[in-house]
């Protein structure tokens with residue numbers, strides 16, 4: 001092991017503790033509502049920019065390349081299959097503490113989309129970039145990111 | 155437009171944790187060194203002060219309100235930039251080049267040891283709707299990028315570990331570095347997996363420290379007994395920040411920075427016109443990915459240059475002679491000024507045993523870390 005862990009090189013004489021609780025409720029937005037309501041119906045909804053033909057999944061109010069509004073476009077239903085663009089097996093939680101059950105996170109390009117979707121992989125031993133995957137749906141979807149339990153190999 | 159140069163740099167730290175000095179005392183110490191080197195009285199001769207810091211990092215809301223006095227900047231023009239120190243230098247450059255001010259001071263610091271929950275603060279930087287809902291370390295974003303980079307260009311974990319070996323070793327000779335050490339490739343590859351394929355040994359450990367940089371117009375420099383290090387090119391850029399649309403294989407933000415700064419500095423062949431490179435290596439693979447995006451090597455070729463020894467202090471293209479962020483220690487918004495401080499030392503003959511002989515021009519590139527796709531770049535020269 002590397003002798004790399006941080007150590008307190010100088011003992012503090014006095015220190016004062018402080019902190020404050022911060023909590024928010026983030027608004028998902030007009031197009032976010034459409035996306036999350038789609039999940040509730042087990043649908044993957046996307047939108048395409050007419051100017052550059054880029055298809056966004058999740059959908060957006062505007063194309064970030066062309067800066068044109070997409071809200072008035074038809075939201076199309078993508079097929080329930082995509083490919084792994086990258087993946088990681090994560091061993092630490094958001095605090096940096098070990099996860100009791102390490103799990104896979106991945107970037108998934110849903111067929112027909114030009115963007116990637118950040119989600120979990122499930123029921124997989126050795127994922128590979130380029131592997132085809134499909135969503136595993138919750139039995140009781142409620143318009144949440146976790147209506148999709150994860151993506152598993154096709 | 156007037157020419158602009160760095161005329162003095164002061165560093166306090168870096169140490170894994172500074173527990174004796176308060177953050178103000180730490181910055182004051184760095185400032186005194188910078189003003190001594192620049193032969194300048196901050197209470198009489200500095201026109202404006204730019205502090206680069208963020209509320210969450212500093213542990214105080216509206217933390218910019220607390221920036222002036224430790225720099226000698228009370229009752230003066232002071233601004234805060236929530237970004238890398240090189241972004242602060244870009245603001246100072248513009249203010250001096252346009253004639254608005256003659257002398258500007260840029261400061262950045264790290265007091266990460268003051269944070270009791272540093273991982274949560276970084277996790278809180280993730281997109282709240284589509285990314286942060288997963289209970290995973292923020293390092294998993296870098297792990298996804300490392301995997302995509304390795305897969306696209308055939309770069310092995312072994313060669314990426316060699317980046318860390320080089321930079322930890324280089325740091326041994328750098329008095330400001332917190333993590334100088336002789337580690338083997340095997341040592342790195344045996345460290346704990348954080349988020350595969352990312353291991354602890356290839357992730358820069360936090361360190362505390364402060365850097366103050368004094369910049370001045372050519373008119374002022376004529377009146378001073380200082381060695382100016384001219385800012386030939388300076389730029390900053392952000393690729394799209396969204397995980398859905400960003401480039402996962404290459405560091406587009408670095409290319410955007412390079413395109414602008416090379417044009418400004420008249421650099422057409424960076425390999426022959428630049429003598430040394432200080433490049434963000436917060437994650438070891440980033441050094442290779444950044445070098446390629448900066449146009450120093452084609453994609454996948456930086457690893458070969460490393461294996462051939464070209465990136466060593468005595469090689470054709472020395473990279474991170476300071477030890478980089480891995481060796482000096484990750485101070486977040488001060489990382490860019492760490493890179494600048496090394497180049498100034500090298501170009502002014504203050505680098506001691508680290509000296510890259512004959513170096514006249516250097517490139518400093520900084521990245522703002524996960525989850526950003528933001529970079530800043532400075533090309534510095536004594537010619």
Ligand SMILES: [Zn+2]
Nearest residue numbers: 049052063066
């Ligand atoms: Zn478009």
